[in-house]
Amino acid sequence: MKTHLRIGYIPLIDATPILVAADHGFAEAEGLAIDLVREVSWSNVRDKLNLGLFDASHMLAPLPVASSLGIGHVKVPLIVPFTLALNGNAITVSPSLYNELAAAADGNVADPHVSARALHRVVADRRARGAPVLNFGMTFPFSNHNYQLRFWMAAGGVDPDEDVRLVVLPPPYMVESLTSGHVDCFCVGAPWNSVAVDNGVGHILHFGRDIVRRMSEKVLAVRENWANDNPETLSALIRALAKAAAFAEDPANLAAVCENVGLRIGADAEVVSRTLKGVLKTTTQGETRSSDEYILLERGQANRPDRAHAAWMYADMVRWRQAPLTAELGSIADNVFRPELYDRALGHAPATAVTDPPDRIGAFAGPDFVPADFAGYLESWRTRPPGRPRLTVVR
Amino acid sequence: MNGAQERKAFVRGSRYRGTAAEIVSVAETRKGPEPGSPPQGGPRDASLKIVIVDESPIRAAILEDGLREAGFVQVERITETRNLLARIYALDPDVILIDLENPSRDELEQMFQVSRIVKRPVAMFVDQSDAASIQASVDAGVSAYIVGNLQKDRIKTILDLCISRFNAFSRLQSELDEAKGALEERKIIDRAKGVLMKAKGLTEEQAYSLLRKTAMNENKKIADIAQSVLTAAELFK
The missing domain is CATH 3.40.190.10 (Periplasmic binding protein-like II)
Structure with missing residues (x-):
């Protein structure tokens, strides 16, 4: 018996771990059948996840924080047990x-x-x-x-x-x-x-x-209630996504992954390939630039949710007057990203801690970010x- | 029963109180307000300016008709979503209705943000207490936003009407699809009959009963058997 999961996504390359988990057998190996639902707007994704029409969703990393804080829309506690991509x-x-x-x-x-x-x-x-x-x-x-x-x-x-x-x-x-x-x-x-x-x-x-x-760019978001009610299913999903992300980033699988992702999101396989390799044409004259940090699907512990990132996003919300600065909201924001659920699913904590950049964020200007010293x-x-x-x- | 039908719908200033499903039938059978009865929502609501953002011009027209019948005279439609916010600010509406297949919905979310281009505060119709309303509108494929300090209950009528019209539209759409499908099947069966009549020297009636008998024996639809006949005939050409 397979557990069916409805997962919403927006056609973007950083949905890759979900698409690969569904299409390359990683979900199936964990006893899951993923029904992918392609969406047209983040508002729809948020509403359908909040209402329970989706079990899980591809989501902009700050959106589950906003939803848990109840800013911009209805307050629904969402959590992040898996990061789909850093940067990008x-x-x-x-x-x-x-x-x-x-x-x-x-x-x-x-x-x-x-x-x-x-x-x-x-x-x-x-x-x-x-x-x-x-x-x-x-x-x-x-x-x-x-x-x-x-x-x-x-x-x-x-x-x-x-x-x-x-x-x-x-x-x-x-x-x-x-x-x-x-x-x-x-x-x-x-x-x-x-x-x-x-x-x-x-x-x-x-x-x-x-x-x-x-910076956590897209995440897997689920309702906190759903996560509490379905711990085994959630762990199976996290494992499937982790394997899919590693598979997608392995150069040996690049061609197969790019073709499939290209079909799912309606983009050229070649464009997907450029992105995943981090080699981008930057000017109309054909100059290119490459960076192994352009997008990270699994490398560098990309998938383990980082609480510092959620705190950084809340700081952004305060700085740009989307949310007030209160201790209560701060502690809600701090509890949205759940590395412990990721560790539980994989059966172990990471062997080493991320130390580069030192604050695990590395903004180009300003002081290092210290989540405890928000103010x-x-x-x-x-x-x-x-x-x-x-x-x-x-x- | 889905959320839309289950939900008790309340229509202010109207005799109708019942489930959303009942309201749908009311909207369908009534041709405009009955003589002497006030428009749904009361006279002061007629002044509300409503903007419909929908890429389907037919559905937008159906919704606009419904709103006008209900006494809302200031209804504008936007089908071209380029530069959507500028268009909306120019129209300066009290209520915005948008279909959920519209990617531009994310642009509307920006109206909640602090920004110098915002003329006045905007709040979404739905809040914590309105889970049923959100459910019903998402089921129907529509979302509503209100602008300014409008009381929520004042747009309840509009949202209910919107939900019922959207549901009616998708019912029409699926009926149309079914009709198209039936027509298509009819054609396939006719062609298969022709193939059988020619190949086996049958009358039209005999050809049809052969198709029907085979379908019953194999527990399939006649159209499926007919399609197999056509495929086979193609192969034997």
Whole structure:
């Protein structure tokens, strides 16, 4: 007798561990039959998981935190027993914004410190000229795409709520919006950055890991009640996903995985392959850049939920006024990511601890993140640069 | 019974009180408000501006008709979702209804955020106490948002109507699909009869009864047997 599980997903490459578990026999080997349900919006995924129409779901890492806190929507306690991917986003700009940034840069624009300062000058310059405000696309209010864009521009002195406009766009509309000029820049996951480059309408300016080196990007989310009622099924699912993630990241399986994932998400197998290998074409002229930290499906203990990441996301929510700062909310947020459930399923705790980066996050600017010193961290952003006083315009 | 039918639906200012399923039939049998009766929801609600975001123009039209019949005169439809928020801000609605197959739903979630482009606070219709409402609307494939400080009970009528129209639409859709399927089967059976008549020198009636007998013996649908005949005939060509 197989246990049937309905799992929702959005067609993105970081759903790979779920897709591979369902399609390459890993779920079956654990006595599970996964019914995959492809969804069109994160709001739908959240609502259907909350209502019990899904047993588990592919989800933006900050979304189960928001749902457990009851911000943005109905409060439903969700937990994260498995991380599907670390990193995987990129910031892509239109060729014209790229040129503006390069002209305003005081160094190599590939350095996020330099590009953020350049953005600040571009914004000031545009304001002085009476040019339209720049628009930035991201995928959801509770997403790393939102937080990474904000973190980056704020480090250069740009106020994301005052100086530019951030707009939510469904990932499949990103490239079209960049083409039409509706947005000048976006932060999104794979494959959409590569699609923009292939279409000749965007330059990949930064990989997500340039902004934050190690961050839970997509997670498996389940209702806390469901996890309590189905501990064996949950453990079986975690094992199936862990094996699938390792299988997917093994270069020997790349071709088979890319073909299957490509079919499931409606992308070229070749684009999936570029992403999983971390070798991306970044400019329309065909320049490429590679990073073994572009996306991690299993390497570097990617799958073990990291409480520090949930705390970081709550800090983002507070910093950008999505949530108030209270001890109660802090402790709820702290209890969303559950490494102990992951360890239980695998039957052991990890042999070594993650020490690189030292705070297991590695933001490109600001002090190391100390989850226990939340208030201090937030204070550091109020008092140290995000760039006040404003830089003068350099031409 | 699903959540939509189970749920006790309450229609403010109306004689109708019953399950959502009953309300559906009310919506179907009634052609506009009865003479002399106030529109559902009361006169002050007629001033509510409602925006429907739906990529299916037919369903949007059905919903708009329903809302107008119920006395809501300010109803706008958006079928083109590019630059959705700007369109919505330009229309400045009190209530937004969006279909769940629409990826742009995530854009609406942004209205809850602190941002300088937000003109006024937005709250979602559903909250902790409304699990049944969310269930019913998700089942039907629609979600509702209210803008500003509108009392929740004031849009209960709208949501109920919306749910019933969406359900009615998907029923129509599946009836249409069934009808299409039946027509398709009819054609297949006719062609198989033709093959049998020619190959075995049967009359049309004999050919049909052969198909039916075989279907009964093999415990299959006549259309399936007919399809097998056509496939076999193709192979023997």
